[in-house]
Amino acid sequence: xxxxxxxxxxxxxxxxxxxxxxxxxxxxxxxxxxxxxxxxxxxxxxxxxxxxxxxxxxxxxxxxxxxxxxxxxxxxxxxxxxxxxxxxxxxxxxxxxxxxxxxxxxxxxxxxxxxxxxxxxxxxxxxxxxxxxxxxxxxxxxxxxxxxxxxxxxxxxxxxxxxxxxxxxxxxxxxxxxxxxxxxxx
Amino acid sequence: xxxxxxxxxxxxxxxxxxxxxxxxxxxxxxxxxxxxxxxxxxxxxxxxxxxxxxxxxxxxxxxxxxxxxxxxxxxxxxxxxxxxxxxxxxxxxxxxxxxxxxxxxxxxxxxxxxxxxxxxxxxxxxxxxxxxxxxxxxxxxxxxxxxxxxxxxxxxxxxxxxxxxxxxxxxxxxxxxxxxxxxxxx
Numbered sequence: 001x002x003x004x005x006x007x008x009x010x011x012x013x014x015x016x017x018x019x020x021x022x023x024x025x026x027x028x029x030x031x032x033x034x035x036x037x038x039x040x041x042x043x044x045x046x047x048x049x050x051x052x053x054x055x056x057x058x059x060x061x062x063x064x065x066x067x068x069x070x071x072x073x074x075x076x077x078x079x080x081x082x083x084x085x086x087x088x089x090x091x092x093x094x095x096x097x098x099x100x101x102x103x104x105x106x107x108x109x110x111x112x113x114x115x116x117x118x119x120x121x122x123x124x125x126x127x128x129x130x131x132x133x134x135x136x137x138x139x140x141x142x143x144x145x146x147x148x149x150x151x152x153x154x155x156x157x158x159x160x161x162x163x164x165x166x167x168x169x170x171x172x173x174x175x176x177x178x179x180x181x182x183x184x185x186x
Numbered sequence: 187x188x189x190x191x192x193x194x195x196x197x198x199x200x201x202x203x204x205x206x207x208x209x210x211x212x213x214x215x216x217x218x219x220x221x222x223x224x225x226x227x228x229x230x231x232x233x234x235x236x237x238x239x240x241x242x243x244x245x246x247x248x249x250x251x252x253x254x255x256x257x258x259x260x261x262x263x264x265x266x267x268x269x270x271x272x273x274x275x276x277x278x279x280x281x282x283x284x285x286x287x288x289x290x291x292x293x294x295x296x297x298x299x300x301x302x303x304x305x306x307x308x309x310x311x312x313x314x315x316x317x318x319x320x321x322x323x324x325x326x327x328x329x330x331x332x333x334x335x336x337x338x339x340x341x342x343x344x345x346x347x348x349x350x351x352x353x354x355x356x357x358x359x360x361x362x363x364x365x366x367x368x369x370x371x372x
Binding site: 054056067071075082084 | 227229239240242243253256257260261264267268289
């Protein structure tokens, strides 16, 4: 997204990782709206959305999941080094794949959307958890595929405990504290 | 590449299309050096280079070639709408795939590197044409795979007729004429 008057920001990748239904895409969209309001150049890379473009060919095997994360990461890296805030929302279940991105991109904030599985499954607005329980979605992270929790994320957000607006404020504060955004005068 | 003092430029995708060995990558690198010297933000997406990252899984079938072009195009589109000059060097042999990118990205310059096949094959610094003639590189564009020439490219450059520096000057002039770069005072 190209704001009318782009504000200088330091490029960074903000990666929301977590279980399906934990709130990653919602957080990414809300953060994007805030960045638009603050005049900060950014792009959202949504793990599900890119499966119709960048990763059309990929399934949900471990190898395909790693490829999807690597491709999104490649794009985030290009954007980041051009001072654009890249906001990724993708399960990225494997610690090794996430760690590879951190090493490569460096300006990389790992945000664990730590909404517990029970809360994700109870809400389940898209019905994916229910479908996975019925065996209609094989290799579903949290049901029959593993999620390796980040051990030391830059931020951990549990949307069953805090609300969306508070969560986004915490992300903005993190970006400010790390020098990626100027402190919000508002 | 992030220059020290980034100069405002309008985002655009400059796509060098042409036969293997026609000079696409060389042109892209030389243009990138000029953009660096002029302080213009840019990225080079090289069709061969991305086969180790973005397109690691792809071969050279028509479908895989189209996927490679589409993925590079996806990235070029993101960069372009963020005012970064995306320089792509990729055979992109099929007119339909190129036309799809033009429609999608809009700020898109198609540059046909029209060095004739005989000249590409005579030079052949990487030995790929010779390998293809020996049957060691199947689906090689220009030998046993088609190249659909652009009918109305924004620029046509035949490096068997003009030298590299003149070719790059023509690309810079095109970018200036179309309003993507300020006229070079130099």
